Amino acid sequence: MRAIEIPQDLALTLRRATRVVVLTGAGISAESGVPTFRDAQTGLWAKFDPRELATPSAFARNPRLVWDWYASRREALAGIVPNPGHVALARMDALVHDFLLATQNVDGLHERAGSRRLVELHGNIARVKCSREHRVVAKWETPGGDLPPPCPHCGALLRPDVVWFEEMLPEDALARAERAARRAEVMLVVGTSAEVWPAAALPRHAKAAGARLVEVNPEATPLSEVADDVLRARAGIALPALVAAAWPDAPHAAPAV
């Protein structure tokens, strides 16, 4: 894999920074084998557009189809592990005084890689909640027939604990990410097309507050022209290189499995 040159002053700025925020999107999980939203859907779901499945109206119209789509994505995740990009951010979490990772991803890979100071802006596909009370349910039986399982407390349908289009993000997660973005010295934006709001506002808050904005993405995005640095590479290459350049003397933790 092609190595990448990290600008010396970026490495130094990152090393000296006491407040760092990172926003990630589907691109950081691409090298783990998780398709991004803008990639074509694969297999059975090729004929569906996520924007037609991940909505409250899709769930109202055909709850079992939406339930099965998430169940198939949960199953696909069982065989997937964090990649060096996730591991590099977990190491950064341990090296920076005031660090926050805000992810739009629902795959749980950041937590599995060891990230601790983490907010999941769009929920987590491994969690299921009641569609009426929004209380998370730990265990459920998936019946046959054409409905998702019923909530064991109130009987309403269960649904994945993820944010759908047209839905509000978890208030506390978003507020925590906004607070951190507005006081960041450095903000990394990794593997996101930066087109879905309000997450896409976070880098702009950081930039307006004077943070050094760094984009890590093999493709250009609307953020590219406002970023101070653009690492035009895959996260699995750029992030380990960035951590090694900023903290050359830090012990190189073995990748999480």
Ligand code: OAD
């Ligand atoms: P997208 O699929 O919109 O964008 C993925 C981004 O990752 C693109 O800019 C790719 O160029 C980039 N990318 C691909 N491979 C990469 C790699 N190896 N390393 C780094 N970057 C790579 O996914 P998101 O931006 O995450 O929301 O989409 C944001 C939201 O839109 C999702 O959270 C979801 C979706 O609707 C909800 O479900 C609410």
